[in-house]
Amino acid sequence: MNFGLDFQPKSRAKLLIGGSLAVAMSFGATISASAGVSEAEAARLDGDLTPMGSERAGNAAGTIPAWTGGISEPPAGFVQGQHHPDAFADDKPLFQITPSNASQYAENLTAGQLALLGAYDTYSMNVYPTRRSCAFPEAIYAANRRNAVESSLVADGNGVDGALVGTPFPIPTQGVEVVWNHNLRYRGHKLTRQFAALAPTFGGAFTPITVRDQVIFTYVDPTNETTADLNNISLKYMQTVVAPARRAGEIILVHDTINQVQGPRNAWSYSPGTRRVRRAPTIAYDNPQSYSEGLQTADNFDLFNGSPDRYTWEMQGKREKYVAYNSYKLSADTVTYEEIASDRHINQDLVRYELHRVWQVEGKLREGQRHIYTRRVKYFDEDSWTMSAADLYDARGELWRVQEGHIIQYYDVPACFNASEMVYDLIVGRYTIQGLKNQEPMINFFADELNEEEFTPSGVRAAASR
Numbered sequence: 001m002n003f004g005l006d007f008q009p010k011s012r013a014k015l016l017i018g019g020s021l022a023v024a025m026s027f028g029a030t031i032s033a034s035a036g037v038s039e040a041e042a043a044r045l046d047g048d049l050t051p052m053g054s055e056r057a058g059n060a061a062g063t064i065p066a067w068t069g070g071i072s073e074p075p076a077g078f079v080q081g082q083h084h085p086d087a088f089a090d091d092k093p094l095f096q097i098t099p100s101n102a103s104q105y106a107e108n109l110t111a112g113q114l115a116l117l118g119a120y121d122t123y124s125m126n127v128y129p130t131r132r133s134c135a136f137p138e139a140i141y142a143a144n145r146r147n148a149v150e151s152s153l154v155a156d157g158n159g160v161d162g163a164l165v166g167t168p169f170p171i172p173t174q175g176v177e178v179v180w181n182h183n184l185r186y187r188g189h190k191l192t193r194q195f196a197a198l199a200p201t202f203g204g205a206f207t208p209i210t211v212r213d214q215v216i217f218t219y220v221d222p223t224n225e226t227t228a229d230l231n232n233i234s235l236k237y238m239q240t241v242v243a244p245a246r247r248a249g250e251i252i253l254v255h256d257t258i259n260q261v262q263g264p265r266n267a268w269s270y271s272p273g274t275r276r277v278r279r280a281p282t283i284a285y286d287n288p289q290s291y292s293e294g295l296q297t298a299d300n301f302d303l304f305n306g307s308p309d310r311y312t313w314e315m316q317g318k319r320e321k322y323v324a325y326n327s328y329k330l331s332a333d334t335v336t337y338e339e340i341a342s343d344r345h346i347n348q349d350l351v352r353y354e355l356h357r358v359w360q361v362e363g364k365l366r367e368g369q370r371h372i373y374t375r376r377v378k379y380f381d382e383d384s385w386t387m388s389a390a391d392l393y394d395a396r397g398e399l400w401r402v403q404e405g406h407i408i409q410y411y412d413v414p415a416c417f418n419a420s421e422m423v424y425d426l427i428v429g430r431y432t433i434q435g436l437k438n439q440e441p442m443i444n445f446f447a448d449e450l451n452e453e454e455f456t457p458s459g460v461r462a463a464a465s466r
Helices: 039-046 101-107 111-119 138-150 175-184 457-465
Strands: 095-096 124-127 152-154 158-162 188-196 211-216 233-243 250-258 266-271 277-281 311-324 351-364 376-379 387-393 401-409 416-423 430-436
Touching: 039 138, 101 111, 101 266, 101 311, 111 387, 111 401, 124 266, 124 351, 152 175, 175 351, 233 457, 250 311, 250 457, 277 430, 277 457, 311 376, 311 401, 351 387
Parallel strands: none
Antiparallel strands: 095 124, 152 158, 188 211, 188 430, 211 233, 233 250, 250 266, 266 277, 311 351, 351 376, 376 387, 387 401, 401 416, 416 430
C-alpha cells in the first residue's frame, strides 16, 4: 500500500501519531474479527462524514455547528515557533456551570465533571460557543480513505494491520478501533518539546518538574509502504528530566509496538546516580508515573497509552458532552504556572469548555488481571480522535480519579490534540497537570534532525554523557 504522500513546506510536519499502543476493545469478553469497510461505506468520508470520520452536520439543536474544514492556516503575522494565539479570543462565555446549577446540565456532563462540581464549591465550567476548529493535512485525509478499506484488527484486538499514516478506522464499528484511532492519531512525524508538570500540595504550593522529550512516530513515516515496514514499532520516545536539579539527567526510552502479541513495549531508564541504562518494565500499566507524586499511573500519560490486554472494552456510542476545547488561554505564554495552579483544582477561568460529540468507550478489568482501575470510561473527540476526558474507578467500583485533556488546534501544522492534560484524585483531594508549555519553548514539529540511532540504549548513554 503506497500512499504517495507529498508534504509541502506549508505543513512540512511529516505526519505523526499519538501516544502509545492502542487499547483493545470489544463488546464483550472477546474481540470480534475486524476488516475494513466497503468502498461504498468509505465514500461517506467525502459525503455525510468528514475526512476524519466525524459527522459533517451539526446537531438538531444547533448547539454543535457543521464542520466546514476547521482552521488549516495560521493567522496573519504568526511566526513558526511562537505559542499559538487564541483563534477565538473575542468569544464570550454563553453560561457558567457551577455546583448550584450542575443538575441542569447533567445530561451533557461526564460523571467525573459532576463529581468535581460536587466536591469543590469553587469549581466551575465556563461554556463557550462550539468551534469545530480541527483540521489536518490532505495527506492524512487521503490515508484515512485508504485505511478505511484496508485496515484490520489482529492479535485479538492487540494489533492493527493494513494501516499507515492516517486514522486506522475512520468509520469504527468496535470500541477497540476508536482507541486505536486515538493512539495512532496524527501529530506529525518527528518532534521535540519541553513541558512542565505540576502537582500542587493542599495549600497550592508546587515545584515544577520540567521535562524535555523527543519522539519519532514511525507509523507515519512516509517512506513506509506497508505495516510490515514498521518492524512492529509504532513510535520511539525519549524523555529527559531538566529540572529540578535533584532529578536532572534522568532519562527514559520507550519503543511502543503496533502488535502487542508479536512483541510488547520495550523500555529503558537511565539514572545519573548509577550511570547505567537498565531495562524498565515498570514503565507501563498501573505503575506510578515518576513525576506525578503518585497521582497518575504510567498508562495515564496521554490520557491512555500502552497495552490493552488487561481490559475488555465496550463501545457505548456517541454522546454530546462539554469538553475542554480551544483552550488557548490556558496555553498562552503570557500565563504563568502560578496563575494556573491553585488549591484543589486549576484556575478554571483559564479553561474553555464547548459542547462536542464524543465517542464513549468503557473498559472493564479482565478476570484474573490486576490494575488499580477496575473500570475506565473514556470520551474521544469525534473530529480528532483525541481522548478528551475519562472517569477512573477503584476496586470498590467507586469513582476515584478524573482525567481531562485540553484540546487546541495547532493550525500551522495543521494538527489537533491536547495541549495539556490532568488527573484529579477525588480521594486524596489533589491533582497533577502536565504538558504545560507556557514558560517553555513551543513544540518543534519539524525536528528533522532526529534519527533512530538516538533512540537506542547506546543513544541514551551518549545523551547522558553530553
